[in-house]
Amino acid sequence: MNVIADEIKLKQDALAYRVCEKIKELKLGDSAVLYYNFPLYRGDLPEDLIQAQLLLASPIYGILYFKCIESNRYLTEDEEIYLDNLDVSIFNRLNKRSELRKTRRELKFNVAPIIVADKDEIVNDKKYVSLPNLKQAIEDNKTTVLNDEEYNILLSCIDGTSRLTTKKERKTSFNEESKLKADILNRIQNKEAAFDLEQKKVALVTIDGPQRIRGLAGSGKTIILTMKAALYHMAHPNEEILYTYYTKSLFGLIKNLIERFYRDFADNREPDWKKIHILHGWGGLELGGVYSTACTDNGIEPITYNIARLHSPNPFDYVCHSILETGKITPKYDLTLIDEGQDFPDHFYQLCYALSKEKRIVWAYDDFQNIFDIKLQDEKDTFGKDKDGNYLVDFSKNAHPLQDIVLHTCYRNPRIALIAAFSLGLGIYNTKVLQRLEDNNHWELLGFKVESGESKVGDKMIISRPIEHTPNIINQELGIYTIKVQAFSDYASECRYVAQCITNDIQDQKLRPDDICVICLDNRNIKSYYSLLSKMLIKNGISTFNLVEAPNANKHFFYDNYVTLSTINKAKGNEAGMVYIIGADTIFINRDNVLLRKLNSSYKCNGIHINNLF
Structure with a gap:
């Protein structure tokens, strides 16, 4: 079984951690997935967040979501309503897929809550289960085993990747054996998109601190960053998110992906684009950028490209270093996401770090974009040191198991x-x-x-x-x-x-x-x-x-x-x-x-x- 969680936060949640460890002991199969604090859905108001404390997905046991409560108490009325809303959100999401339905209003598997308490009893039609009897409660939910295709669809619905596939209208033969290019392309686009385990762990979990995502082109780095932006905006609608990138033509793709992911979890509502800042690295008069916006926000006169290139063979690094030297930068963003990280100079990373409130900064990096520089990035040199001479980012301290993730699988390129x-x-x-x-x-x-x-x-x-x-x-x-x-x-x-x-x-x-x-x-x-x-x-x-x-x-x-x-x-x-x-x-x-x-x-x-x- 695979666990998708911020392990540090999970261990701090004593009740959920105890249940998680018990479920791991049950050995429910390699394909089972246990999520912590996921999935999450938007309620009627931006502040209303509906979130599963623990959710188990399995081809054998269907969907089980867990509420872990303290000793000697029962669910409050608000908690019961909350669980009912979560149940409706999960069911409606899955019921949209005909492949998962037995009838119009019935799925091929169960979606059920398990309330984990200190003793076994039924109160207000709610079944409370003690930890020793958790195995039996899970076994009671066993249904018809889903095949691989059905289970992948189930996981894509839970993870939010069902919105990844963009289908365009083409005149095709509808022959599965056809070698017509339009037919081949349609077969590719009709294939269910799903995260692999590496992608799932990093896309669905945002840690409190720096995080690097490494992988070749086509390994899913942009997908992961845009999913992070959407989920963080769901969970923290009033906080500021920066998404920066190097290639200008990526703007449309980035915005489209964030919107698609957000709408999928937020019942088709649109994100608040005032809180999500998709900015090019440099920017200018016609295009907002991290550097130009930082200058405006902090009352600093921006340096133009023509001036910068007179001072340095790397004009962008020069302007980023110059604004850092002013010492006037006020942190602005609660989450900073850097796409195409291999294309940016060190001082740009340091600028982004200075603009980040809680130093919650995630960057995607392709180790092989430049054949002149194929050495692995040293995060210590990239972010530099503080005034006391300590490295601002140092993965050798092992602060978090998800701080440096490598994506080995390349989906895009044959x-x-x-x-x-x-x-x-x-x-x-x-x-x-x-x-x-x-x-x-x-x-x-x-x-x-x-x-x-x-x-x-x-x-x-x-x-x-x-x-x-x-x-x-x-x-x-x-x-x-x-x-x-x-x-x-x-x-x-x-x-x-x-x-x-x-x-x-x-x-x-x-x-x-x-x-x-x-x-x-x-x-x-x-x-x-x-x-x-x-x-x-x-x-x-x-x-x-x-x-x-x-x-x-x-x-x-x-x-x-x-x-x-x-x-x-x-x-x-x-x-x-x-x-x-x-x-x-x-x-x-x-x-x-x-x-x-x-x-x-x-x-x-x-x-x-x-x-x-x-």
């Missing part, structure tokens, strides 16, 4: 795409390897398996990617054909070929234009590429959204019925059903030039993929 991207990015098959990881443990932290070798100079290495760490269903749908490579003599021929492929995708393969993204790796000629490609597509009645020409304050990556034309940096963190990479030859003009190969590092992070579930 297995072959991820392996190919690492091979190309590191230059493994060059005459001279361009970059290598420091040891076998580093490979395994990234979700790979070292079959042979010790990551030392001269070693013959065999490295594989276990299928369980890259379970994208495209592995089965397309296999090695996930990636297709085509060479051309000139860029006009290349554009002509891609335009014809896109036209075929829409007209014959029944994809939507907004299922498709083109990424050009040739920064020098990108405008020429996209000008010609756009003209070719418009002749076929296909419109494009060219991010190269989009305003600086643009926050969107897709528009309905438009094919997106993107740069590498603007594509990072986004996903598409069909991706075309053009201008790739510019990277390999000089095979051993690590500066050019850096482009491929970014290219890898977007991946060549059909669809991303996470």
Whole structure:
């Protein structure tokens, strides 16, 4: 059985902890999940929070939620009403799914409360159960065993991941064996989205203190951060939340995910956006940012980019350091969430730390975004020291078991795409390897398996990617054909070929234009590429959204019925059903030039993929 809890807070709740330990002793099966202080639902007022003290989900025992009370007392009238409301919230949530219903008003499993007290009795039709008889009370709830698909749906309803899957209308054959791209994409989007255990532990629990979430692109970091924002806003509607990010075009995705998660738990109510601040790192006149907002809030004159670059080769780090040096920063946010943490300089982290009231700061970090810097982040150096010389953040002190989580599974990228991207990015098959990881443990932290070798100079290495760490269903749908490579003599021929492929995708393969993204790796000629490609597509009645020409304050990556034309940096963190990479030859003009190969590092992070579930 898996326990999803802030272990420190659980141990402080003596009654719940005692019940939790007893349930663990019962060995209810590997698939059972016990939640602490979850799920939570919004009542009629923002201040009304309905929350399970303990909830057990099991394919054998259904849903059991526990109320643990002190000796020599019974439930108050308010507590009885509270439990009834919790029951209604859970039942209504599950009853929306036809796969879980036996009849229109009956589920295939029981949803029942268990009141744990010091003795066994029935009072006001409520059954009180003592700890020694807890096993029998759970056994009494045994029903028809749910199959794997049904149980995954149940868990997705409890966890809130049922809102993850976005379904778009496509004209399809409805043939489960069809290899039509639209059919494949629909099968992917119809697959039930669910957290794995690593994701569940970090997404559904926010600890009181710093927390790092590490993982490759596609491991679910943005999903986890947006879920945290939604749940924290549910539990603390009057507190301030900061969500900051690096890639401007991620704004729409971030806001959409927070809203979807919040509405799912809050009976379709909208979040209070005055309390959730989604801010770009720097910001400016047209786009709010952490730095620009901090300057405004604290009466500090912001430094412009043109001025900053005169003082430092890293202008953003310079402005963050400058505002910290003023000593005028007033903490503002109760929860700070940093997405794309690998892209930010140390002084930005320190600025976010200074802006955080309780130092409740969570950051998502991709250890492999930059092939120049593949060393593990040292949180001590990142956040620096206080005035007494003590590190502000130091995970070596083991303050919390959830303070540093690694996500090993990559859902977004098909297995072959991820392996190919690492091979190309590191230059493994060059005459001279361009970059290598420091040891076998580093490979395994990234979700790979070292079959042979010790990551030392001269070693013959065999490295594989276990299928369980890259379970994208495209592995089965397309296999090695996930990636297709085509060479051309000139860029006009290349554009002509891609335009014809896109036209075929829409007209014959029944994809939507907004299922498709083109990424050009040739920064020098990108405008020429996209000008010609756009003209070719418009002749076929296909419109494009060219991010190269989009305003600086643009926050969107897709528009309905438009094919997106993107740069590498603007594509990072986004996903598409069909991706075309053009201008790739510019990277390999000089095979051993690590500066050019850096482009491929970014290219890898977007991946060549059909669809991303996470």
